[in-house]
Amino acid sequence: MDFSTALQIFFSGLNLGSIYTALGLGFFVVYSVTRVLNLAQGEFVMLGGMLTVSFYTMGIPLPASIALAVVITGLVGAGFYRFIIYPARNASGATKVFLTLGFSFIIEGVALRVWGWEFRILPAFLDTPSIQLWGATIFGQTPWVIGITLLMVIGLFLYFGRTIQGKALRACANEPLGARLMGISIERMALFSFILAAGLGAVVGALITPLTMTSYSMGLPLAAKGLLAAFVGGITRAEGVILGGFIYGMIEAITAGVIPGGYHNAIAPLILVVIFLSRRRGLLVTAGKG
Amino acid sequence: MLANTRVIKEIPKRVATAKRQNLVLALFAIVLLTIPLGASPYPLTVMVDIGLYSIITMGLIMLMGLAGQISLGHAAFVGCGAYISGILTTKYDFDPWPALFLAALITGGIAAFIGRFMFKLHGLILAGVTLALNLVFYHLVSSLIDLTGGAMGMMSIPPLSLGPFTSQNLFFNYYLIWIIAILLLIFSLNLSDSRPGRALRALNVHAGGSEDAAQVVGVDVTKYKVWVFVLSAVYASLAGSAYAHYTRIIEPGTFMVQLSAMVALMAIIGGRSSPWGAFLGAGLIVGLRQLLRESIPVLVGGLSGSYELIAYGIILVVALLFMPQGLISIVRRAAPRKRAVLDES
Numbered sequence: 001m002d003f004s005t006a007l008q009i010f011f012s013g014l015n016l017g018s019i020y021t022a023l024g025l026g027f028f029v030v031y032s033v034t035r036v037l038n039l040a041q042g043e044f045v046m047l048g049g050m051l052t053v054s055f056y057t058m059g060i061p062l063p064a065s066i067a068l069a070v071v072i073t074g075l076v077g078a079g080f081y082r083f084i085i086y087p088a089r090n091a092s093g094a095t096k097v098f099l100t101l102g103f104s105f106i107i108e109g110v111a112l113r114v115w116g117w118e119f120r121i122l123p124a125f126l127d128t129p130s131i132q133l134w135g136a137t138i139f140g141q142t143p144w145v146i147g148i149t150l151l152m153v154i155g156l157f158l159y160f161g162r163t164i165q166g167k168a169l170r171a172c173a174n175e176p177l178g179a180r181l182m183g184i185s186i187e188r189m190a191l192f193s194f195i196l197a198a199g200l201g202a203v204v205g206a207l208i209t210p211l212t213m214t215s216y217s218m219g220l221p222l223a224a225k226g227l228l229a230a231f232v233g234g235i236t237r238a239e240g241v242i243l244g245g246f247i248y249g250m251i252e253a254i255t256a257g258v259i260p261g262g263y264h265n266a267i268a269p270l271i272l273v274v275i276f277l278s279r280r281r282g283l284l285v286t287a288g289k290g
Numbered sequence: 291m292l293a294n295t296r297v298i299k300e301i302p303k304r305v306a307t308a309k310r311q312n313l314v315l316a317l318f319a320i321v322l323l324t325i326p327l328g329a330s331p332y333p334l335t336v337m338v339d340i341g342l343y344s345i346i347t348m349g350l351i352m353l354m355g356l357a358g359q360i361s362l363g364h365a366a367f368v369g370c371g372a373y374i375s376g377i378l379t380t381k382y383d384f385d386p387w388p389a390l391f392l393a394a395l396i397t398g399g400i401a402a403f404i405g406r407f408m409f410k411l412h413g414l415i416l417a418g419v420t421l422a423l424n425l426v427f428y429h430l431v432s433s434l435i436d437l438t439g440g441a442m443g444m445m446s447i448p449p450l451s452l453g454p455f456t457s458q459n460l461f462f463n464y465y466l467i468w469i470i471a472i473l474l475l476i477f478s479l480n481l482s483d484s485r486p487g488r489a490l491r492a493l494n495v496h497a498g499g500s501e502d503a504a505q506v507v508g509v510d511v512t513k514y515k516v517w518v519f520v521l522s523a524v525y526a527s528l529a530g531s532a533y534a535h536y537t538r539i540i541e542p543g544t545f546m547v548q549l550s551a552m553v554a555l556m557a558i559i560g561g562r563s564s565p566w567g568a569f570l571g572a573g574l575i576v577g578l579r580q581l582l583r584e585s586i587p588v589l590v591g592g593l594s595g596s597y598e599l600i601a602y603g604i605i606l607v608v609a610l611l612f613m614p615q616g617l618i619s620i621v622r623r624a625a626p627r628k629r630a631v632l633d634e635s
Contacts, residue, residue, distance in 0.1 A: 037414045039362075039421075084607055093414050094360055095610055098558055101362075101551055102606030109599030220547045224425045227418040265429035269422050276419065277407050 004135025009257040011133075015142045015211075017249025018149035022204040023226030024233070024241040025156065026197040031235050032173040033193035035093065036085060039100040041201055042223030043107040047073045048202025049214030050111060053120040062125060070202040076107070077198025081191050089187070104219060111216035119213040122206070141210040148207055152200060156238060169193060173236075228272045234282020243283055248272055311479065319472050326464050334464050336580050338536070341467040342529045343572035347556040348471075348478055348565050349525030355562035356482060357518045358494035360413060362550050363420030366427035367523040369545030370397040371530025376444045376540055377437055386450045390531040394524045401523030405516035424547045431542045443541030450535045457536050467532055471569075474525060478565035481521075489514050555602055559609050561616025570617040575602065 026041040048069050055065035084099050091099075128140030160166040171179040172189045180186055205214065225248070233244025252268035259267065275283075326334055346368055353359050374393035378384040384392070404423070411419060431438050438444060455462035481487045493504035493511050501511050534540050552575070560571025579598055586594035613619065 037418060084611075087611055091610070091614070094417075095614060097360070097414055097417055098554065099607055099610050101554065102603045102610065105551070105555075105599050105603030105606060107603075109596045109601075109603060111596075112599060113596035217548065220421075220551065221425055224418070224421045224547065228422045231415065231418060261435070262429060262433040266426045266433060269429075270426045273419055273422055273426070277410070280410065280415075 002135075005257065007134055007136040009253045011136060011138050011142060012256070013246075013250035013253030015139075015145055015249070016252050017246035018146045019204065019208055019211075019245075020225060020229040020248045021242050021245025022149045022152060022200065022207070023222060024230035024235075024245050025152065025238065026201045026204070027226055027230045028235055028238055028241045029156075029193050029197040029200065031230075032237075033169050034085075034172075034190045036096045036100065037093070037227075038194075038197065039097060039220065039223050039227075040080065040104040040107065041197060041226060042219035042221070043104050043111075044073050044077060044198045044201025045205040045208070045222050046111060046214060046216065046219040047076060047107065048205025049122075049209040050115050050120060050205070050216075051202070052206040053122055053209060053214065054115070056122060062122075066203070066206045069206060070199045073202035073205075074195045074199040077194045077201075078191060080198070081194035085190075085194070086187065089190075104223075108216055108219060115216060117216060119215045120209065121213045122209045124210045139211070141207075145207050145211070148203065152203065153238070153242060160238070165192075225269065228269055228276070232272050232276045232279075232283060237282070240282045244272075247275070247283075308483070315472075315476065315479070318475075322468050322472065323465070326461050331460050334460050336576060338460075338464055338467055340569075340572050340576045341464075341471045342533055343553070343556060343576060344568045345467075345471050345474055345529040345532075346526050346553050347560065347568035347572050348474055349522030350553050350557045351560070351562050351565055351568050352478055352481070352518055352525075353522040354557055355564070355567075356487060356490040356494065357515050358499075359409070359515060359519070360417040360554075361420045361519075361522070362417050362547070362554060363422075363424035363427075364522070364526050364553050365545045365547065365549035366424045367397055367401065367526035368530035368533070368549065369427055369431060369542070370400060370523075371527030372534035372540045372545070373431060373438055373444070373530075374527075375531035375534045376447045379448050379535075380444060380446065381437070386448050386535050390450065390528065390535070393531045394527045397527035397530075398520045398524045401520045402516060405519040406512075409512050409515045409519070421547060421550070424545075424550050428542050428546050431545070438542070441542060443539060444534075445539050447534050447538045447540065449538065450532070457532075458538075463536055467536075470528060470532065474528075475565055475569075482565070486514060486517065490518060552602070555606050557616075559605060559616055561618025563615065564618050566621075567616050567618040570621070574617065575605075578602075578605070 023041070023045065026044065027038060030036055030038045030041070048066075051069035051072055052062075052065045055068050056062055060068070080103055084103055085096065088095060088099055124140035125144045128144065130140050131138040131143075158166075160170055168179065168184045169189050169192065171182070171184060172186050176186055179189075208214075229245040229248045230241045231244065232247060233242065234240030248268065251271050252264050255267045255271075256264035325337065329337075346364060349367075350361060350364050353361055371390075371393045374396055375386070375389045378389040378392060379386055408416065408419060432441050434440070449456040449458045450466065451457070452462070452466075457463040457466055482491075489504065489509045492499045492507070492509055493501045493514065505511050530545075556571030556575050557567065558571070559574055560567030560569070578601060582594040582598050582601060586592070586597050609616065
């Protein structure tokens with residue numbers, strides 16, 4: 001393998017890794033606060049992508065389109081928590097998973113109604129041209145994906161680590177009773193985590209639409225990929241999700257580079273499952289802490 | 291231990307209900323097997339769909355209701371059955387019947403292999419991993435173009451035949467699928483009252499059991515979980531093979547995560563505590579689907595696909611919030627004597 005191929009694979013891995021990290025973070029935000037495994041996370045991504053395309057084709061500038069998509073998806077996330085998850089807040093984890101699956105069906109149906117079955121696409125942000133670097137070609141959207149994911153990660157760390165509200169969210173996750181005794185409303189924090197996850201998902205949707213296109217039925221497969229990334233690194237810690245996301249991205253890029261045909265789509269998640277089965281608490285979660 | 295004393299107390303009740311169960315079963319079989327005598331082709335094709343979904347759902351119900359494990363990847367096993375049947379008959383000149391059974395055997399073997407590793411996982415994590423494995427299956431089948439035809443799928447799969455009849459004949463196919471469904475129902479009902487069935491219930495947290503307690507009284511927890519997982523995969527494979535030989539065309543998209551979600555939906559709506567729930571769930575959802583397909587084009591115009599998805603979602607959410615035991619609980623409440631409880635909470 002020559003240098004330019006390796007470089008190409010590396011950038012492809014960074015790009016995919018950023019996407020999987022961003023997908024996984026949506027699961028992390030909801031799971032760490034509410035212990036709900038939200039299979040509808042992929043639908044937020046789909047909604048974000050679809051809404052951005054719709055507003056953009058109406059002639060609204062791209063940043064405003066994305067902002068609108070994020071706000072609307074956030075509202076959908078709020079409604080989801082308030083009307084579907086909140087009434088079942090005392091139900092078992094399995095019941096909640098299936099509730100998120102039911103919501104996923106509803107959103108998919110609404111999307112099919114509104115946008116039809118066609119795939120939608122956006123141009124690379126600001127029409128960024130592809131970049132040539134030592135023989136490797138980097139698609140114009142890639143720097144945006146990596147940069148914005150980085151911003152989201154930094155934002156989450158600052159928010160959870162530095163703000164009172166972020167600390168309250170973490171408190172809910174670690175010690176719900178204690179948090180309640182300290183006057184933190186767990187319900188409000190849970191609502192907030194759903195809005196945050198929906199908003200994050202919408203940003204991811206807008207980010208990946210120039211690369212992979214968006215269609216009404218992509219939510220559940222995306223959710224499966226994001227979940228894998230989160231599981232492998234450890235869904236209860238943000239660092240774990242980031243590590244899992246980049247491992248997934250790199251493995252997929254390498255298998256795609258080495259084995260032609262669509263096999264990487266099957267082999268990469270399979271390798272991830274094997275890694276996860278051999279290290280079930282997640283790579284970053286040490287014994288006794290998970 | 292609590293789980294086991296409960297199981298022992300249930301035994302006399304179970305003997306009494308077994309007779310009633312046999313009566314219901316006989317009635318069910320007679321009604322189903324006489325339906326085609328007066329029916330036109332359209333209701334029969336719908337009934338075939340219900341039969342196929344019921345078989346898959348029954349397997350999932352055993353896994354979820356008896357062993358308390360969640361799978362969101364069962365479409366992969368349906369796909370295994372369909373593709374192995376298709377490959378054996380079209381590429382290796384197998385007859386359809388041996389292909390169907392060999393497919394079930396291979397799929398069971400795959401499930402046994404995966405199960406050994408996977409049942410170290412619990413509950414929600416298992417749901418996520420099975421979902422991911424469904425994705426793996428889809429992409430694998432889409433990529434193995436020489437063997438599976440890739441995204442284009444496989445065509446001209448030969449039909450199952452018996453004497454002069456083939457599964458291209460709707461009546462024959464109806465009987466074929468419903469006889470398989472009824473035989474599997476009898477097997478499932480007997481299983482839940484057998485030693486493995488009791489062992490499984492003893493380890494099912496949702497049925498008031500406990501894995502630790504089951505382990506203490508000598509139940510090999512992982513073995514039984516893998517065992518029921520294999521069984522549910524075999525059910526799915528049989529339905530997949532029957533589907534492949536019936537439609538004669540298969541493509542990877544059919545066996546994507548959406549099918550797994552549909553089957554889970556049917557299991558929950560029907561009720562996870564009894565194999566009967568599979569028929570209630572599949573009947574309701576397929577019935578609703580047909581109703582929407584008939585009425586939407588007339589009432590609002592256009593295709594009904596989006597309305598179907600919305601309806602499924604709403605039904606699933608409403609069922610989970612207000613009827614978590616599924617339709618089977620309503621049927622039981624209506625019956626004068628309750629069957630012994632093995633419901634989930």
